[in-house]
Every structure is written in C-alpha cells, then in structure tokens.
Amino acid sequence: MEQGNAVEQLYFICHGELEEIGICEDGSEETVSILKPDSSFGEVSILCNVPQPYTVRVCELCRLLRIDKQSFSNILEIYFHDGRKILNNLVESRATDERLKQLETDVTLHIGKHEAELALRVNSAAYYGDLYQLKSLIRAGADPNKKDYDGRTPLHLAASKGYEDITLFLIQEGVELNVLDNFANTPLLEAIKYGHDKVASLLVKEGATLKIDDAGCFLCATVARGDIDYIKRILSNGIDPNSKDFDFRTPLHVAASQGSYIIVKLLVEAGASVLSKDRWGNTPLDEGRMTGNKMLIKLLEETKSAQLSELPEGSQEITDKMHPRKCIVYPFHPWERKENTTFGVVVWIPRTIDELIKVSAELLKLDVHPTSCIVTEDAGKILDVDMIIDGQKLYLISE
Template sequence: MFANFFSSTGYGDIHAVNMREMVFVMVYVSLDMVLGAYLIGNMTALIVKGSKTEKFRDRMRDLMKYMNRNQLGRDIREQIKGHVRLQFESSYTDAVVLHDIPISIRSKISQSLYLPYIENIPLFRGCSSEFINQIVTRLHEEFFLPGEVILQQGNVVDQLYFVCDGVLEEVGTAEDGSEETVSLLENNSSFGEISILCNIPQPYTVRVCELCRVLRLDKQSFSNILDIYFNDGKKLLDNLVEGKESIRGKQLESDITFHLGKLEFELALKVNRAAFEGDIYHLKSLIRAGADPKKTDYDGRSPLHLAACRGYEDITLLLIHEGVDINIKDNFGNTPLLEAVKNGHDQVASLLVREGASMKIDDSGSFLCTAVARGDPDYVKRLLSNGMDPNLKDYDYRTPLHVAASVGLVFMANLLLEAGASVFTKDRWGNTPLDEARMSGNKNLIKMLEDAKSAHLTEFPFSQEITDKVHPKKCTVFPFHPWGPKDYRKMGIVLWVPHTIEELIKTASDQIGFSSDSCILSEDAGKITDVSMIKDDQKLYLVSETH
C-alpha cells in the first residue's frame, strides 16, 4: 500500500524493510515533517547549534527536502524562502515568529496538499468551496501504525478524521459479545462525524489495519465553521444520512433530524440577537451563510420586531429588503410597527409605514381604548399618526372618545377629535361620547364635545343616515347561529348596512330564504337592536326568533 509513498520520499522499497525499519522510517518521516511544521502547524523556530549562517543553511536544506517531497508549487516555494530570509536577516532572535506571513503560507500549503483529499470526501459532497477551504486550513496531518485504536466505542469524540492513505476498520460488538468488523475505512473515508454532529457517543471502535495517514480536525474548529456556513452544515447532515444509512437506520436519521432542527432554532436566536444588538455586519454574515431572517423565536418574534423595538433603521431596512413580513405578528399580537411606536422610535415607524406597514392588530379597538384610559397622550398621538383609526370600537362598541369622555380626559378627547374621532358614534347602550361626558360632569369636556358636534353639523348639515349613504358600511350575514355546530354552517351574503335594523333583517331574510320573524346576532351571540351598533365588515348571524 505504501510502496509508492516511501519510494516518492526516497526511503526505498517497502518490501525491503522489516517492521522495525518501517517504524524507524515512519519516525524519520514524522521528524522530517516536523521540520516543516512551523509552516503548517506549530510555527516554532528551529534552534540549531552554531552560527546564524549555519542555522540558515540547515533550515533551508530541511525546507528544500520538505518542499520537494510534497511537490509544492513555485509560488509557494518562493514565499517560504522569502519568509525564512526575512526571519534570519532581521534583528529578531531565533525564537521570534512572524505571524502574518506564516499564516498566509500555511493556508496556501494546506490548499495544495489537502484540498484534493477533502474534495473527494463523500461527507462534503455538494458543499461550497468556501466551506471546504475553511476546513482545509484547519487540518493537521498524522500517521498511525497497525493495531492502534484511534476512537473507542462509547467514548465522547472531539476529533474528526479523514483517511488519505491506508486501511482502518470499524469494529462493533456482536450479539454473542464478540468483536465483529462492521466496515472498512479506506482512502477518502471519514470517521468521528456521527458522534460530533449528533452529540452522541462513538458508535464503533476505529482501529488501524495498515499503516495510515489521516487528516485531523478538532471539534471546536469544525463547530465554528458550521456556525458560519449553515447551509453547508445542512448539506453535510444530509450526506451523513445517505452515507451512514446502514449503520443505525431510522434512529440515526431521527437523531440528525432533531439536531438539524436544533441548529435552525439556535441560528434563529443568533439572527434575533444580532438584530437586537444592532450588529448589522454579523447579521449580514449570518444571512449570507444561509440563516433565514424570516424565522421567529419562541415568542414568535422576528428579527424585524427586535430591530424596530430598538430603533435600528439600517437593520430594519435590511430585513425588509430580505423579505421579512412587514406586518408579521408575534404571539402577543404585536407587529414591528407597533413595537417601534411603543418605544418611541418615530423614524423607524415612519420607515415601516412608508414600506407598507399598517396598524391593524388583533382587537385594535380595545387596544386603543386601553391606551386612552392610561392617559399617555404622546403614545396615543404616535398610534394615531401612524395610521390607527380613532373610531375603532371595543367589545361594547365604545370608541376611544367614549373612554376619554367617561373619565374626563379633556386633552385626550381634544387629541382624538383632531384625529377625526366621531361625536355621533353610539355604544352598545346607545350612548354617544357627549352622553358619557354629561354623565361624568366635566363642564369643559361637555362644552368641547358640544362645540365639535355643532361644528360638524354646520360643515355637514346632514343626518347620520345621509352620512351613512355617503360612506356606507357593509356586513356579512350568515344563516346560522354563531355557536351552532360546524356541520350546519353555510355561506353568508355581503350586504350594505341600511338605516334600520328592520331593513337589514328583511333584506337578509329575503335573500337567504328565512322568515321575517328573525333577528340579527353578533359574533358573541348578542342581539343587535340598532344599525349604529354594527361595525364595518362585521360578521352577523341571522337566526329565527323562535329558535
């Protein structure tokens, strides 16, 4: 197996040496590799007795052997020699290492020596060249003699191995307790990946059959690379399932699927954290590596929620351009626009509105009424200026102006009137905001609402019925009880809301085929007695009075 290898290194025919000589040759080869190790690994200067000239001569002689044996290209040779000359010609001592040049040289040597092996590893099939290059530059070369155990079954693994030359075997335990060879690992094979990727103990013992040369990558370096190149990590896990299907069957596939889901969730948290901290460069790198900015965390928050909450305009714009839903709601019904408004980030809120965000949130009427009741005029003003309708209604059909009038909030009522709040809207009990103000007894508020009513009638001398004709409301009427069984539900009809509830019942009954002895119910099964209680686009239910 290694005849060609030893012949190419100048150490003779493998058949002409016994085991002791082979071990001696291996040690000699390993020592010879160490002479070039400062280029690939340890970067430790070689200390030789004698003058500086003798040191330079010995160093160059060893390097020439290393470069010839590995057939390095001309450009890399010149860089190596230039680095050594610079080191000896400078005022540095022998223990000094120049960090900038060796790293560059080491990377190029690794590309030249190890890239052909890694590209042919089935585990990395379909992975990007950038990902493979990162793997290559972190590899360490090792030799193992026959009989050596590299990985022990059941142990925790912190190294990933790739076979360049030689043969190894994966050994398991048979049903009778004896050892059995599961598979042979030859050139372009890998081992240790199952334990590392799935965080499980090593499934089989790996033992050397023939003298072998392997490339080793530590778990921490591998994990750091996977954190950056997430798409390649998913591809790698897919390759692992295909390549190791016969080892653990469905259990392995389940482990990998679980691990992949965990990685995706952790990556979503990293994206959200970068957005929360305002680190746009890290965020861009995560997205380039395959992170999906549309993913949400355990609370349903997208990175756009967090960027808007913190007031980061650049990250907000980046996420919008990456296709994140601008009106996405978290588990609490909050949108990015609402987060920006809550935290007083007016510029981010304006940016979101300009890009198409809206203030439509779950139960927005109750939300705005609650905000008014808290008495924070700045917050309410931001809500209204960013598109929230001042005439929204809560479950009792009360508008924010009803709430402000009932508790005597003069400034808040004036703010709502300026935003277009109506003084004519009636709640479930038929009360207008002016009625609420009269019950609260605030004279200033009563006068303000009366003036608003008079001004409105002066400007628009029409009854409420005529106003409804100019801006009519529509509703959807369903021919079943809102709490009825799903099997009995039918399609409804869309109608314009007329001036009286009797007209609505008659029109709906005629079109649906009900008797006129019917009534209209709301979604919570409450009977609607006046059309002023109906909101635009509301769902209504036509049922028989005798039912």
C-alpha cells in the same frame, strides 16, 4: 477506536485503509464499512455528542490527520453557519448505509437544535444591532423570518429597538412586514410603541400596516392609560379613532368620561365622532357632561354641531329612530321618592324637552303648567334632551 467510547478527535484518512466494525449483541463482529483515503471517522460522535457507534481498526499502514474536539468546536463556533452544511452532508452520506441509518434520528435531532440556536443568533444580532453578524448569518442560509419563543421575528426586534439600518436590510431581504407575534404585535406597532418614528415611517413606506386585532379595546385601553404621545403615534399611523370595544364605547367615550380635554381634542381632530352611542345609548357628550368639565363640554358641543351640519338633512331623525332612548318619569319631586310609592311611566325620549314634558304629563294624567320642568334624581333641571342618558330616572315637577 472502540465502539461505545467517548471520542475526542476527528480523523481524516490521507493514505491507507481502515474498517468500521459493529459488535453484535452475541459478541460477534460484523464489518460495517471500509474507510479509504479522503474518508473520515469520529464525526458522528463529535457532532451529535453520542458514543462512538463502531469500532475502527487499521487494515494497513495509514497516514491520518486529526483535529481534537475542542478545536473543531471552536472552528464551528466561528463559522457557525457551516455547521448545518456539515450535518446535512452527514445525513446524506449515511442515508444509503442500512447499518448507519439508525443514527439519522440523532443527527436530525442535532440539526433541530442547531436551527434553534441559529434562529437565536439571528434574533440576538437583530436585538443588539449587530448588522455585520446578521448579514453573515442570513447570507449563509439563516431564515430571516424565523420566530423565537414569543413569535418575534428579527424585524420585530429591530423595530422595537429603532435600528434603521437593520430594518432596511431585513426589508431588502424580503421579510414579511405584517407578521404577528404571540401577543398580536406587528413590527410597525413595536416601532410606534417605543417611539421610533423613523423606523415606523420606513415600514409604512414599504407597505406595512397597523394591523391590530380588536382595535377598539386596544385604543380604549390606551386612552384610559393617558399616554398622549403613544395615542398621537397610533392615530397618525392609520388606526380608526371610531373603533369600538365590546360595549360599543369609542376611545372618545373613554376620554370624555375621564375629563381629559387634551385627549378628547386629539381624538376629535383625528375624526372621532361625537354622535357615536355605546351599548346604553350614551354619547361622548353625555359622558363629558357628567364630568362637569366646562371646556370639555364646550368642545364636544361645538364638535357635535359641526358634525351634524355635515350630515344630510334628516339624518339625525333616522339615527334617533334606529337607536331610540327611553327614560322613566315620576310625578313627584326626587326628594320625596322614599315616601312616595306612585308609579312612574317609561317613555321614549322625543326631540325636545317640551315634548317630553307634554307626553309625560298626558301619561301621568297631570296638568302642564308654565313652570313644569323635568329634573334629575339630584334635582338638577334638564334643559335639553341630549342631557338625558338612556334609562335615566327623571321627575316631572312644577317650580
């Protein structure tokens, strides 16, 4: 067997003696090692797909066993997990040989490729529900927590496909339950997303939690899509219905602004607060009133009354002081605003509409009449201060 040639057979020495010879740059020869019975040669070239590193010569009459490369590769394909053991043994056997240490990089690189392929096989078995293959790979040393290119573990894949048996097996193997993939998804979220309730229950029972980065934005986006079944599942698995997005809007704000009675009812039943205010001081009730959905408005008003009744006395006054709202009041009819250049006044919104009329009239130096009222830009009469949005333009007129 000549140095630099492609090798197609792996040889095992049963009897006799051979020598490995290295050819130096100047053409001289140097004995690298003596191969005795129970030794082998050709394995480096076959396992690492590199040319034969040394010339092998017979020193005396020998008896050899050989196996061709394709047959050996087929065996490793069947017993894939044994390939890593063979490669490790190869590295260890070469570690004490100075001339052969240069091959360690090639072997280590091949081990890395082997591990990547092993992880792919484990994840593939989990994805396609092949419990037998998965067990054989993991019990042969494969890491059940190994991630793929998207950061997904076998548990992510099994949960997303709804495989109860594989999920249970992986849990018994002690895999991490709350691991995140590259998209910040946990196995539990994958199970919930695809409607696999039994797998989700199994994960929760074993200690999995619905860990979501930026839960407010996530839940608001989910509500905006209107996926009712998905919303039910994530609410039932512990997500906070009062999570807020970057504008301090809750899922109830979004559902109310879309006029979605079913989702609003779902969120309210899950404990969503009607009193929560966004960046602009709007509550879900404010959003609901703008839609004109009477059933929705009635539900939110009833919920508001119920939630206020549960608060200690004086809590609403404290809330109003912490989050005061203001409005702009003009002393003319909204239909005259294009022709009228009179300045308005900015006032803090008081507790009642009568107080707002009185304060505005005093600041605008107007007389208060029994018919005085506050209207919107569309000439809609304001009956309750809760109808007013923070910063809204209003008009003080007499009917």
